[in-house]
Amino acid sequence: MLSHNLDTPATVRGRLVKAALDCFLADDYHRVTTRLIAKKAGANISMIRYYFGNK
Numbered sequence: 001m002l003s004h005n006l007d008t009p010a011t012v013r014g015r016l017v018k019a020a021l022d023c024f025l026a027d028d029y030h031r032v033t034t035r036l037i038a039k040k041a042g043a044n045i046s047m048i049r050y051y052f053g054n055k
Helices: 009-026 034-041 046-052
Strands: none
Touching: 009 034, 009 046, 034 046
């Protein structure tokens, strides 16, 4: 039986928030990129703009 990784909007958004918080606590605001946040969250970079608008 195959298991599917179905991310709900709440889980994607939550992962992005946690990744952003971790990044901002670890580094300076100006050094944190949306690309880095998306990578740490395991999400597509376009989801940041979809949920939050910008950094």
